[in-house]
Amino acid sequence: MKLILCLDEKNGISFNNRRQSRDCCIISDICKMLTDTGDGNFDPPFLYISPSSKVLFEDSEIILKICDDPVKDCPRDGTCFLECPVSEDQIPLIHQLVIYRWQCSYPADKYFSFPEEGFEMAYDKTIQGYSHETIIKEVYIKKEY
Amino acid sequence: MNKRFLRLLPVVIILLLMLTGCKRNVQPETFDFSSIAATDNNKETGEDQETSSGNDYSDYSSDIREPSGLSISDIPSYSGDPYAVINGNEPFFELTSSTDAFEYYGDLDHYGRCTVASADLGQELMPKGKRGDISHIRPTGWIQSVYECVEGGSLYNRSHLIAYSLAGENDNERNLITGTRYMNAVSMQEFELMVLDYIRETGNHVLYRVTPVFNHDEPLARGVNMEAYSVEDEGDGIQFNVFCYNVQPDILLDYKTGDSMLDPDIKQSDIKHYVINTGSKKFHDPSCPNISDIKEGNRSDFTCTRDAITKQGYIPCNGCRP
The missing domain is CATH 3.40.570.10 (Extracellular Endonuclease, subunit A)
Incomplete structure (x- = not known):
């Protein structure tokens, strides 16, 4: 499963059960990433999300699979966008991590415990945001995958 | 007394008017x-x-x-x-x-x-x-x-x-x-x-x-x-x-x-010199080779406890691990 998260500098993910921030350029990038698989496969892209994330993708062309536990329901080769911490027992389900990194700190009471072992950065790149000057996209691949 | 008061009355009135005007001026907000x-x-x-x-x-x-x-x-x-x-x-x-x-x-x-x-x-x-x-x-x-x-x-x-x-x-x-x-x-x-x-x-x-x-x-x-x-x-x-x-x-x-x-309770041994990168929000040991990559204008020097620097939002460099 490919897991997509937005994190701040301290791996903060949310505060008071609300997202720390949002940027429509990230949504565009996710849509582009899902549709442009590079293998000539143009099947309708699916994205597994929780009900609270629906508001972010309302104007996008991708097909949303809305479920209470998107990590659990997402197939092995699927893509999941999450705005809450991942439970430890679900980490083994992830083979690719895509992190959109805010270039600042926000209030946080929930954090993503980054799996230090087992993942290595494939690449990172700077993308221009709409309400953020820049956002860093970090892509990590599971080592044995 | 009355004549003296009558002579002073215009002066009093002028003073009162001036004071009223001053009162307006002290509320510039x-x-x-x-x-x-x-x-x-x-x-x-x-x-x-x-x-x-x-x-x-x-x-x-x-x-x-x-x-x-x-x-x-x-x-x-x-x-x-x-x-x-x-x-x-x-x-x-x-x-x-x-x-x-x-x-x-x-x-x-x-x-x-x-x-x-x-x-x-x-x-x-x-x-x-x-x-x-x-x-x-x-x-x-x-x-x-x-x-x-x-x-x-x-x-x-x-x-x-x-x-x-x-x-x-x-x-x-x-x-x-x-x-x-x-x-x-x-x-x-x-x-x-x-x-x-x-x-x-x-x-x-x-x-x-x-x-x-x-x-x-x-x-x-x-x-x-x-x-x-x-x-x-x-x-x-x-x-x-x-x-x-x-x-x-x-x-x-x-x-x-x-x-x-x-804070006098802080031990002198806990106070160290760090170099911070205000761009990446990372802090380094002064001997860290990554310091040479810090852009001009983004470098700043801190002399403080490690606790103080992390509380101010800085994260340790992965290279020198200060």
Whole structure:
């Protein structure tokens, strides 16, 4: 499963059960990433999300699979966008991590415990945001995958 | 006596007229802020001032223009976190569905201290230009000191209750308090950024109130109570009620005066020299080879405890692991 998260500098993910921030350029990038698989496969892209994330993708062309536990329901080769911490027992389900990194700190009471072992950065790149000057996209691949 | 009084009467009348005129002149805020309202529709300061056209508060409960009422006894003791959640993150003010942007700055109290700043924030209130000079404002408790353990050196900032980026209020003395660099640039700014991003992305409005909290007659605030609630989505996007502590790591503050000193309880062996990169927000040991990659203008030197530097938002370099 490919897991997509937005994190701040301290791996903060949310505060008071609300997202720390949002940027429509990230949504565009996710849509582009899902549709442009590079293998000539143009099947309708699916994205597994929780009900609270629906508001972010309302104007996008991708097909949303809305479920209470998107990590659990997402197939092995699927893509999941999450705005809450991942439970430890679900980490083994992830083979690719895509992190959109805010270039600042926000209030946080929930954090993503980054799996230090087992993942290595494939690449990172700077993308221009709409309400953020820049956002860093970090892509990590599971080592044995 | 009567003749003497009659001779003096015109003089008395002239003096009275002059005094009346002087009284008008000592209330420049009325004039100043009505002129600012030419660019921002719904600015108002002071509850007893006339409401200019366009300021329609009929949709708002008046309580958002009152201080939150949070007292020192309601606030958890500072335990190292930059802020504490208050009332389960539910604002104290009455929630409304109005999207008529306004901003309000309460009168200074009889000690000359700020009382409250509140707003229904929206894109229409955001500034279009850069912030101007505010160095002529001297809020209560302003005894500036410079320390090597403070980012930028200066202990205090003139802290906007409602950030300039949110409402474009520049040098309003009713919106500026003496705040530590830590409170201003770490704890308050995190909440301000969250609100700012939300408004920019959604175009929605946020009910917002910042109340400085003082202990009795102290001139230096113990902190600020920040409350916010997003209007159009009924709090789904933004909702918080927090108290940001007016503290600075490694420094002791005298809230009765504003004076300060290095914390004498800190061991000298715990104080070290670090190099920080203000761009990447990383800190390094002075011998770290990555220091040579720091862009000119992004390098700064700190002499402080490791705890103080991490509390100011810096993360250790993965290379030298300071």
